[in-house]
Amino acid sequence: MLKTFFIHQWREKTRSTFWRKNLIINIFLGIFVGIFVFYFVFLGLYIDVILRKIFPQSDIVQKFTLFTYYYFLIDLVLRFFMQKMESIKIKPYLILVLLKSKIYNFLIFKSLFSFFNLLPLLIFIPFTVKVIFVEKGLSFGFNWLITIILLIFINHFLSFLLKKKFIIKPFLILSIVFGIIGIFYLEKNSYTNFSGYFQKIIFVFSKNAIWLILPILFLSVTYFLSISLLKKYTFLDSFEKSEELKSKNSDGFFLLRKMGIIGNLIELEWKMLWRGKRSKTYFFLSLFFIPYALVLLRGEKSSENEYFLLFFALFVTSVFSIQHAQLFFAWESVFADLIHSKPINYNNYIHSKYYFLVGLNLFAFILSSFYIFWGIKFYFIIITAFFYNLGVSIFIQIFLSTWNKTRVYNTKGAFFNYEGVHIIQFVNFIPLIVFPLLIYFPFHFFNFPNLGFIVLSSIGILGILLKNKILKKITSYFEKQKYDMLVGFRKK
Numbered sequence: 001m002l003k004t005f006f007i008h009q010w011r012e013k014t015r016s017t018f019w020r021k022n023l024i025i026n027i028f029l030g031i032f033v034g035i036f037v038f039y040f041v042f043l044g045l046y047i048d049v050i051l052r053k054i055f056p057q058s059d060i061v062q063k064f065t066l067f068t069y070y071y072f073l074i075d076l077v078l079r080f081f082m083q084k085m086e087s088i089k090i091k092p093y094l095i096l097v098l099l100k101s102k103i104y105n106f107l108i109f110k111s112l113f114s115f116f117n118l119l120p121l122l123i124f125i126p127f128t129v130k131v132i133f134v135e136k137g138l139s140f141g142f143n144w145l146i147t148i149i150l151l152i153f154i155n156h157f158l159s160f161l162l163k164k165k166f167i168i169k170p171f172l173i174l175s176i177v178f179g180i181i182g183i184f185y186l187e188k189n190s191y192t193n194f195s196g197y198f199q200k201i202i203f204v205f206s207k208n209a210i211w212l213i214l215p216i217l218f219l220s221v222t223y224f225l226s227i228s229l230l231k232k233y234t235f236l237d238s239f240e241k242s243e244e245l246k247s248k249n250s251d252g253f254f255l256l257r258k259m260g261i262i263g264n265l266i267e268l269e270w271k272m273l274w275r276g277k278r279s280k281t282y283f284f285l286s287l288f289f290i291p292y293a294l295v296l297l298r299g300e301k302s303s304e305n306e307y308f309l310l311f312f313a314l315f316v317t318s319v320f321s322i323q324h325a326q327l328f329f330a331w332e333s334v335f336a337d338l339i340h341s342k343p344i345n346y347n348n349y350i351h352s353k354y355y356f357l358v359g360l361n362l363f364a365f366i367l368s369s370f371y372i373f374w375g376i377k378f379y380f381i382i383i384t385a386f387f388y389n390l391g392v393s394i395f396i397q398i399f400l401s402t403w404n405k406t407r408v409y410n411t412k413g414a415f416f417n418y419e420g421v422h423i424i425q426f427v428n429f430i431p432l433i434v435f436p437l438l439i440y441f442p443f444h445f446f447n448f449p450n451l452g453f454i455v456l457s458s459i460g461i462l463g464i465l466l467k468n469k470i471l472k473k474i475t476s477y478f479e480k481q482k483y484d485m486l487v488g489f490r491k492k
Contacts (some may be wrong), residue, residue, distance in 0.1 A: 272331060276410030278411075290367045314385045316385075330406060354395075384457045395463065402478050406488060439456060
């Protein structure tokens with residue numbers, strides 16, 4: 001049966017029109033992968049030379065094992081966001097008289113041949129052969145390498161479990177991911193010494209093979225949990241919550257329903273964002289950019305540079321709307337014909353888009369309120385950027401999103417997915433970020449920085465006051481553009 005699955009997978013790849021049309025690209029990708037493999041093997045063979053220059057008096061194997069602790073932390077976070085569970089189109093198989101366990105085992109087995117699993121072995125295996133076998137002996141080296149391989153596979157299954165549970169309990173799993181990042185931060189700043197404990201445990205496993213039973217047991221647990229999760233959520237109706245929970249969740253929009261048709265459209269927009277795989281991933285990725293300024297504002301020069309502060313304030317307060325609005329109308333491309341066949345007032349339709357982006361900007365502004373502890377000046381700049389975004393940037397985002405005419409499937413993942421991505425997404429940053437910086441430049445040049453911030457805020461407030469007139473112009477443009485958009489959305 002497994003052989004049959006592999007044959008089907010191979011035929012699917014080789015018979016794919018994408019594979020045939022992009023044969024030259026695939027050849028170049030193969031060459032690139034070959035070069036990539038060569039560099040990593042080279043790094044694995046000579047990483048001991050680098051470590052000896054940095055730590056001339058230290059045990060190289062011990063130091064390298066310490067660094068693997070950081071690798072596994074970063075690896076788990078990267079896998080959570082970037083690793084795809086290798087899958088086959090199992091719908092045709094589910095209706096056949098087949099043992100479902102064989103399908104699940106094939107999915108799990110196939111997923112082990114992942115980039116994240118194979119890439120580290122190009123470093124760990126050469127390092128083991130060249131350094132650990134020589135300095136610590138064959139027994140220690142084999143046990144060390146087996147432990148590392150087991151930890152790689154444990155990370156693989158843990159990331160799968162986290163991703164699947166994320167669909168059910170997103171905030172709980174996101175808090176775990178943030179917790180891992182927090183541990184890394186504490187370790188980096190010497191508040192904790194988890195890496196030291198990790199190194200000692202790995203050495204215990206390496207010296208006495210009997211202790212390898214612990215990672216093997218843990219790997220077995222993660223494997224069987226992954227299998228059980230696949231079985232439990234193979235069918236869509238497995239995700240259904242209880243009626244009580246569904247009614248509780250639906251009542252969360254009672255404030256929007258008081259806004260009439262605009263509120264209903266905003267509710268639909270939010271549900272589409274939250275239920276779509278790609279849009280939801282963009283939303284949670286944006287959370288990581290909120291505290292990003294803390295990393296780059298550590299120096300005195302950057303924290304005193306108004307240009308630098310204004311750039312980050314503009315980005316932080318609009319990060320959610322930038323991510324969502326770049327494909328604003330394209331998110332609805334799959335069912336666009338249905339929407340536009342309804343008797344919708346386009347003025348209300350565009351107004352709902354505006355208020356939805358206002359909500360995203362307001363959410364980002366509230367999350368960035370902790371920057372007040374960084375300094376009143378930076379928080380004042382954040383308020384300035386917030387008003388500018390409400391009065392200028394949102395209108396630009398809605399207008400430019402009418403130029404996107406590519407069909408987008410929101411059910412697909414966000415990483416390495418370029419559907420709907422065009423040069424216009426990069427041009428967006430010019431009016432959203434560059435224009436306000438240019439407006440502020442003369443005030444900064446003549447040493448009137450506060451006046452520049454007041455002018456930017458005033459422009460934003462003026463845009464808010466003229467909201468209805470501006471949206472009316474955008475609506476009339478949208479009504480002309482929608483026919484070309486619908487033609488583009490129909491192309492698969």
